[in-house]
Amino acid sequence: xxxxxxxxxxxxxxxxxxxxxxxxxxxxxxxxxxxxxxxxxxxxxxxxxxxxxxxxxxxxxxxxxxxxxxxxxxxxxxxxxxxxxxxxxxxxxxxxxxxxxxxxxxxxxxxxxxxxx
Amino acid sequence: xxxxxxxxxxxxxxxxxxxxxxxxxxxxxxxxxxxxxxxxxxxxxxxxxxxxxxxxxxxxxxxxxxxxxxxxxxxxxxxxxxxxxxxxxxxxxxxxxxxxxxxxxxxxxxxxxxxxxxxxxxxxxxxxxxxxxxxxxxxxxxxxxxxxxxxxxxxxxxxxxxxxxxxxxxxxxxxxxxxxxxxxxxxxxxxxxxxxxxxxxxxxxxxxxxxxxxxxxxxxxxxxxxxxxxxxxxxxxxxxxxxxxxxxxxxxxxxxxxxxxxxxxxxxxxxxxxxxxxxxxxxxxxxxxxxxxxxxxxxxxxxxxxxxxxxxxxxxxxxxxxxxxxxxxxxxxxxxxxxxxxxxxxxxxxxxxxxxxxxxxxxxxxxxxxxxxxxxxxxxxxxxxxxxxxxxxxxxxxxxxxxxxxxxxxxxxxxxxxxxxxxxxxxxxxxxxxxxxxxxxxxxxxxxxxxxxxxxxxxxxxxxxxxxxxxxxxxxxxxxxxxxxxxxxxxxxxxxxxxxxxxxxxxxxxxxxxxxxxxxxxxxxxxxxxxxxxxxxxxxxxxxxxxxxxxxxxxxxxxxxxxxxxxxxxxxxxxxxxxxxxxxxxxxxxxxxxxxxxxxxxxxxxxxxxxxxxxxxxxxxxxxxxxxxxxxxxxxxxxxxxxxxxxxxxxxxxxxxxxxxxxxxxxxxxxxxxxxxxxxxxxxxxxxxxxxxxxxxxxxxxxxxxxxxxxxxxxxxxxxxxxxxxxxxxxxxxxxxxxxxxxxxxxxxxxxxxxxxxxxxxxxxxxxxxxxxxxxxxxxxxxxxxxxxxxxxxxxxxxxxxxxxxxxxxxxxxxxxxxxxxxxxxxxxxxxxxxxxxxxxxxxxxxxxxxxxxxxxxxx
Numbered sequence: 001x002x003x004x005x006x007x008x009x010x011x012x013x014x015x016x017x018x019x020x021x022x023x024x025x026x027x028x029x030x031x032x033x034x035x036x037x038x039x040x041x042x043x044x045x046x047x048x049x050x051x052x053x054x055x056x057x058x059x060x061x062x063x064x065x066x067x068x069x070x071x072x073x074x075x076x077x078x079x080x081x082x083x084x085x086x087x088x089x090x091x092x093x094x095x096x097x098x099x100x101x102x103x104x105x106x107x108x109x110x111x112x113x114x115x116x117x
Numbered sequence: 118x119x120x121x122x123x124x125x126x127x128x129x130x131x132x133x134x135x136x137x138x139x140x141x142x143x144x145x146x147x148x149x150x151x152x153x154x155x156x157x158x159x160x161x162x163x164x165x166x167x168x169x170x171x172x173x174x175x176x177x178x179x180x181x182x183x184x185x186x187x188x189x190x191x192x193x194x195x196x197x198x199x200x201x202x203x204x205x206x207x208x209x210x211x212x213x214x215x216x217x218x219x220x221x222x223x224x225x226x227x228x229x230x231x232x233x234x235x236x237x238x239x240x241x242x243x244x245x246x247x248x249x250x251x252x253x254x255x256x257x258x259x260x261x262x263x264x265x266x267x268x269x270x271x272x273x274x275x276x277x278x279x280x281x282x283x284x285x286x287x288x289x290x291x292x293x294x295x296x297x298x299x300x301x302x303x304x305x306x307x308x309x310x311x312x313x314x315x316x317x318x319x320x321x322x323x324x325x326x327x328x329x330x331x332x333x334x335x336x337x338x339x340x341x342x343x344x345x346x347x348x349x350x351x352x353x354x355x356x357x358x359x360x361x362x363x364x365x366x367x368x369x370x371x372x373x374x375x376x377x378x379x380x381x382x383x384x385x386x387x388x389x390x391x392x393x394x395x396x397x398x399x400x401x402x403x404x405x406x407x408x409x410x411x412x413x414x415x416x417x418x419x420x421x422x423x424x425x426x427x428x429x430x431x432x433x434x435x436x437x438x439x440x441x442x443x444x445x446x447x448x449x450x451x452x453x454x455x456x457x458x459x460x461x462x463x464x465x466x467x468x469x470x471x472x473x474x475x476x477x478x479x480x481x482x483x484x485x486x487x488x489x490x491x492x493x494x495x496x497x498x499x500x501x502x503x504x505x506x507x508x509x510x511x512x513x514x515x516x517x518x519x520x521x522x523x524x525x526x527x528x529x530x531x532x533x534x535x536x537x538x539x540x541x542x543x544x545x546x547x548x549x550x551x552x553x554x555x556x557x558x559x560x561x562x563x564x565x566x567x568x569x570x571x572x573x574x575x576x577x578x579x580x581x582x583x584x585x586x587x588x589x590x591x592x593x594x595x596x597x598x599x600x601x602x603x604x605x606x607x608x609x610x611x612x613x614x615x616x617x618x619x620x621x622x623x624x625x626x627x628x629x630x631x632x633x634x635x636x637x638x639x640x641x642x643x644x645x646x647x648x649x650x651x652x653x654x655x656x657x658x659x660x661x662x663x664x665x666x667x668x669x670x671x672x673x674x675x676x677x678x679x680x681x682x683x684x685x686x687x688x689x690x691x692x693x694x695x696x697x698x699x700x701x702x703x704x705x706x707x708x709x710x711x712x713x714x715x716x717x718x719x720x721x722x723x724x725x726x727x728x729x730x731x732x733x734x735x736x737x738x739x740x741x742x743x744x745x746x747x748x749x750x751x752x753x754x755x756x757x758x759x760x761x762x763x764x765x766x767x768x769x770x771x772x773x774x775x776x777x778x779x780x781x782x783x784x785x786x787x788x789x790x791x792x793x794x795x796x797x798x799x800x801x802x803x804x805x806x807x808x809x810x811x812x813x814x815x816x817x818x819x820x821x822x823x824x825x826x827x828x829x830x831x832x833x834x835x836x837x838x839x840x841x842x843x844x845x846x847x848x849x850x851x852x853x854x855x856x857x858x859x860x861x862x863x864x865x866x867x868x869x870x871x872x873x874x875x876x877x878x879x880x881x882x883x884x885x886x887x888x889x890x891x892x893x894x895x896x897x898x899x900x901x902x903x904x905x906x907x908x909x910x911x912x913x914x915x916x917x918x919x920x921x922x923x924x925x926x927x928x929x930x931x932x933x934x935x936x937x938x939x940x941x942x943x944x945x946x947x948x949x950x951x952x953x954x955x956x957x958x959x960x961x962x963x964x965x966x967x968x969x970x971x972x973x974x975x976x977x
Contacts, residue, residue, distance in 0.1 A: 031132065032139040050140075050161060051168035054133060058124070058172060077139055080132045 016056050017065075018099055019046065021084065021092040024066060030079035031057055057082060065091050129172050133165060183500070187507035194508060195515075201480060202512065204868075205473050209516030209562055211861060212469030214523030217547070217555045219462045219854075221528055223455050225545035227448050232366050234307020235405075240412070241446045242274065242402040242419065245437035252439050255398040258390060263426055264402070264438070270415040274404040275302045279371050280383060281639065282352040292639065293334070295352065295376040297383055303329075305405050306369065313346045313361035316379055324381035326357040332365035334375040350376070357382065370401065395430060396760045403443070416440045447540045454851045454931060457610070464607045465858045465865075466562065471600040472869045473566035477509060478593050479876050481574030488574065501575035509567025510560075517559030521547070524555070531854075536846035590877070594909055597866075597873050601913020602920060604859070604866040605950050609921035611859035612942040613928055613935065614852040620934040621845060627776035627785070629714035633837040634805040634815060635675050638822060640829055646729070646797035650706075652826065653793060653801055657707040659821050660805055665814045670707035671793065671801040676778055676840055681786060686745045687755040687766060700741055701778070701786050702758070704801075706793035710773055712806050718742075720752045720771030723792045727770075733795055735767040741787035742772045756789075767791065780844050782933055804837075811836055851931075863950070867957040874906045874961035878968075885965050886973025898966040906958030907951065914947040921946070 023029060023037045034057075035048045060066045065088030073079040084092070140158035144151050151157055159165070195202040230236050242264065244254035256264075256276070265274040277298045284293045300321040303309070316327050328350060339345035349356040357378065368374050380386060390399075406415050419438040427436065441449070481488075488501055496504075525547055535542050573592060638656065640649055653671050660669040681699035709715075710722060718739060727734050735756075742751040755766045767789070775785040793801070803822065807814050815834040822829070878885070885898055893901075925937040935942070 030135070030139070032136045032143070036143070049163060050136065051163045051165070051171075054129070054136070054168060055171055055175070058129065058175075061124075073139060075139075075142055077135060077142070078131075079135045079139060 014095070016048070016052065017060060018092070018095045019048075020053070020056060020060065021065065021088055021095070024082060024084040024088070025092065028069075028071075028081040028083045030071075030073060030081050032079070033073075034082070060088070064088075126169065126173055130169060133162070133168065137162060183503060184507060187504045188511060190504065191508040191511040195511065201476070205476055205512045206516045206519060208469045208472055208476075208865060208868075209513055209559075209566070210519035210523055211865075212466035213513075213517050213520030213555060213558050213562060214527060215462045215520075215858065215861075216466050216558055217520055217524035217551060218527040218531060219455075219459055220554050221524065221547055221551045222531060222542065222545045223459055224550060226451060226539060226541050227455060229541075229544075231443060231447065232308075233369075233443075236443060238272075238406050238408070239306070239443040240404055240406065240415070241441045241443060242404055243439045243441065244398060245423075245439040247436065253441070256400045256402045257395045257398040258393060258400060259395050260398075260426065261400055261402055264419070264422065267422055267425075268404075268418060270406055270410045270418045271404040272407045273301055273305050274402055275299055275305045276380070276400040276402050277302060277370055278380075278400050279374075282376075283354070283639070284375075285351055293352075293375040294371055294373050295328070295378050296370055296374045297380040298377050299380055302377070302403075305403065308363070308367050308369075310361035311364045312343060313359070315361050315377075321379040321381055324379065324386070326355065326382050327360045327379065328352075328357045328382075329361040329363055329377040330359050331363055331368070331375045331377075335362045352376070352378075353384075355384075370403075394760075404440075412440065412442060451539050451847075453927075454847070457928060457931065458851060458854055461607050461610060461855045461858050464603050465862045466558070467565075468600050468603050468607075468862045468865050468869075470562050470566040471596050471603070472865050472872075473509070473512075473562075474570055475593055475596045475600075475869055475872060477505070477567060477570035478573060478596070479872060481505070481570050484574070498575045502571040505571035505574055506563070506567050509571070510563040513559045513563035513566070516562070517555055520559075521552070521555055524551075534850070536843070536850050538847060539850075590880075593873055593876075597870050597909045598913040598916065600866045600869050601910050601950060601954070602915075602917035604862045605914050605917025605946055606921045606924055607855075607859040607862045608950060609918070609942060609946040610925060610928060611852075611855045612946045613925055613932055613937065613939055614848075614855055616935055616939060616942050617931070617933040618845070618848060618852050621781060621848070624777065624781050626781060626841065627715060627774055630838045630841050632807045632809075632811050633713065634807065634811045634818065634834055635837055635840070636803045636805070636818065636822065636834045638671075638801055638803055638829060640799040640826075644799060649797040649799055650729075650794050653706045653803075656803060656822050656825055659825065660803065660818055661707075663814070663817055663821060665807050665809050666818075667806045667808050668708055668712045669803065669805045670705065670709035670712040671803045672705045672709055672790075673703040673798055673801055675802040675804060675837070676844075677780070682758050683760055684745070684787075684789070685757050685759045687757070698745065699787070700737075700789050702789045702791065704791050704793040704796055704798055706801065709790070709804070712804050713776070714806075715776055716774045718772045718774060719750065720769070722771060727792045728794045731795070733765045733767045734770045734792065736771040736773055736790040737769055738773055738775050738785070738788040740775050740785050741789065742769075744787055781841065782844075848931075863953055866950075867953050870906055870910060870954050871957040871960065873909075874902060874958050875964070877905060878902060878961045878965040882965075882968055882973045885968050886970040889968065889970040890974065895966045898968075899962045902962035902965045903955065903958050906962070907954060910951050910954030910958075914950050917950075918943065918947060 019038050019042075020034055023034050023041075029037065031050075031054055035050055035053050038046050038048050057066065057068070061068050061082075065085060066082045067085050068080050068082050071079060071081045137155065137158045140161060141154040144154040144157050162168075231239070233239060241253075242256065243252065244256055244260070245252050246254055255278075258276075261274065261276050265271075268274065275298065277296050280295050280297055281292055282295055284291045300316055300318045303315040309315075310329060311332070313329075315329055316325070320327055330345065330350070335341060335345055338350075339348075345359050345362065348359055350359055363377070380390070383390075389397075406412070416439075419440055423436070423438045491501060528545055528547065532543055532545060569592070638653075640652060644652070657669045657671060660666060681701050684698050684700045686698070705723070708722070710717060719742075720736070723734065723736065737745075737751060745751065745756065746754055751769045751772055754769050756769070757766045773790075776788075777783070777785055778788070779786055803818075805811075805814070805818055819834055885893075885901075888901075889898065921943070922938060927937075929937045932939075
């Protein structure tokens with residue numbers, strides 16, 4: 001069923017894009033750094049699939065939301081560093097707002113955490 | 118976004134590698150004891166190859182990438198199977214080439230606009246006489262003036278007529294044709310001279326002796342020098358000043374127009390034309406309708422105008438006016454034949470495509486293993502179909518290129534051997550439009566021949582191999598049936614045309630055309646009647662005594678007499694049904710009937726006693742005798758031409774057999790012959806019957822006539838047999854082409870059914886082997902295969918016959934002597950088709966019958 005997987009992917013992609021953009025707010029990072037950052041900041045909830053991450057980065061770069069450049073990592077390894085572009089920044093604001101709205105709506109419906117009865 | 122510089126796969130791979138290294142570092146730093154940090158990193162990453170592939174696929178336009186690879190593959194395949202490829206390419210080249218050639222012909226003759234300003238608004242206007250089935254009669258000057266003054270739908274009307282004249286004065290004069298036109302002729306057409314100017318209204322009014330020269334004559338006489346302007350040209354001994362030169366492509370109104378002169382300057386203007394009655398119709402009329410006026414409005418206005426004029430002038434000979442758009446006028450007669458030609462050549466292409474489709478299907482099933490491997494390696498059905506379609510695209514394009522070459526050669530042959538009277542035929546050439554046509558035709562052919570096989574072959578396995586073979590054979594059977602029905606339609610059409618042509622050849626022209634020479638002789642204007650009579654009498658006498666000549670005579674015009682004239686028969690009330698009775702009228706000199714071979718049926722020929730001053734006599738043909746004097750002897754009866762001033766009555770002295778002078782296909786017209794001695798004329802066809810090969814004698818005849826009077830100009834000597842052939846040249850041209858196309862179609866169908874039956878035999882070799890092992894004889898096996906093939910051909914022929922019944926109706930106006938459902942043709946065409954099919958099936962059948970059962974059973 002191609003349409004269904006498409007839907008799932010689109011949802012996941014959207015989320016992953018948002019996470020990547022958010023991670024880059026603090027400055028340039030390489031792909032591995034992004035993956036680690038997302039994992040750590042989400043308290044190990046999001047285990048980013050590395051392959052998908054690089055494809056997502058490529059997609060974002062094609063859209064012109066991030067820029068990629070080869071550089072040298074803190075431990076002297078060659079790595080490709082990504083930075084947020086102006087276009088990416090405005091996209092981030094938009095997507096983050098959108099996400100907050102959705103999250104608030106869902107939490108309103110689901111309600112606050114309660115003790116098991 | 119293909120314009121942005123793409124990131125290369127190597128770069129991406131490098132990034133992944135750097136990621137793996139960083140990840141491994143991290144594992145090491147984490148302090149956990151890991152024997153192989155690199156492996157852990159790779160495990161965390163997942164399938165590197167899949168990610169790379171995903172990157173590769175999204176990073177480029179896959180379509181082009183696949184296309185490039187498929188093209189390469191297709192070219193390789195083409196090289197690897199040269200025999201198969203050659204057959205496919207040649208088949209397509211034949212179809213595409215023939216279509217291209219015919220298209221460029223149609224483009225030149227029908228599609229390209231005439232070289233005048235807004236040619237769509239130009240039309241010819243004719244006298245319409247339905248009672249005599251004459252819708253394109255010429256127009257009298259007085260009528261023209263009324264039309265011009267009273268019409269509102271036409272912006273302007275102009276008129277013209279042709280005149281032959283003798284060019285030059287000293288030694289050997291040359292015959293040329295001038296068009297006598299008023300000053301508004303050129304602006305009405307919207308053409309301008311390349312040099313000088315055209316004459317003005319004032320010059321026309323004053324009858325000034327000025328003229329405009331054709332490009333051809335300018336080149337020939339003046340070497341294209343601008344000195345020609347202002348110099349004089351001698352026409353019929355009168356000199357006229359050249360004031361302009363027309364461009365090379367402008368020839369209107371006649372194909373051989375050399376000079377345009379004001380209508381008023383010709384001697385006959387004051388002597389005859391200006392004062393002639395409404396019955397004297399010698400003019401052609403050309404008009405340009407107002408913008409925003411439709412043809413039906415113009416036609417309606419002209420017919421009401423005709424009714425009004427008829428009421429005002431009861432003696433007016435014009436029952437109606439017909440308006441024929443110029444494009445229809447020039448191409449009307451060739452439209453249908455060309456359309457039929459195009460239809461048949463297109464049918465041929467369809468057959469070629471069907472054949473190729475069949476070949477590709479067979480090839481597809483032979484490549485089953487290759488496709489199975491490709492599918493196992495991950496190729497989807499669409500991907501496979503795309504690849505196959507690319508292959509047929511490559512084949513069709515190569516075929517198209519080769520076809521273009523064939524078309525170039527074929528077109529040259531068509532122009533060289535084509536009849537002269539198809540307008541603008543010589544202008545046909547391959548240009549950008551034609552190239553575009555060929556390109557789209559090639560794409561069409563590729564899709565038509567490749568799509569079905571591609572989809573069929575690329576279909577994933579859904580059943581057993583056996584089922585698949587059966588299904589594919591069903592499709593191939595259908596294709597062969599389609600091929601045969603198309604071929605039958607074509608064959609039937611060609612058969613009808615050939616049959617018509619054969620019938621036409623059996624028509625008795627009423628005289629003996631072999632060993633007969635004609636030569637047109639024109640005396641200078643200004644000879645007296647007596648001189649004219651004497652001249653032709655001397656010419657005939659001198660030619661008659663030349664060696665190798667049986668007899669000689671002369672007639673006003675031999676083939677295609679001038680228009681017919683009204684006749685009043687004495688003692689008979691006018692006409693049986695409406696409109697007056699009309700007959701052709703020609704003067705003759707010498708033993709005309711004996712020379713041409715027309716038998717005398719009654720009475721006598723002319724003799725020396727029928728001269729000037731003696732009672733006016735006439736000989737009529739049987740058709741006229743039967744029409745005017747049914748059930749009585751016409752000898753001694755009298756008739757007259759009422760339209761002529763000072764018209765005497767003529768006494769009929771003889772009746773001769775009918776002769777097809779107006780063309781073999783036309784009905785014989787009533788005919789009057791009168792002695793040249795009683796009504797002299799300055800222009801005649803001299804006819805010579807030779808005892809040996811006429812061409813050898815032609816030069817001697819020309820020399821002899823030239824020696825009588827140096828100032829006389831002659832048309833070239835022509836053989837009557839050849840002239841008669843030219844009458845049917847156009848018919849023969851179309852017929853030969855369609856016959857050629859249907860032969861090719863027949864051949865292609867034969868190849869198609871041969872291929873299918875061959876495949877059938879190879880596929881069923883085992884089964885046939887079993888049959889033979891069980892006792893089937895040579896004949897049984899032969900019959901098994903033949904029956905299979907002939908059943909297909911038979912169904913095809915049946916379907917084709919039904920189709921032909923519907924389609925041949927379109928041909929009816931091109932046929933002679935038969936109906937579009939001519940039983941002979943309809944019986945013969947399927948017979949030939951099935952005969953060819955039987956021949957084509959014979960080879961595979963024999964192969965089947967010779968299968969060694971032992972070998973066949975050992976297979977697998």
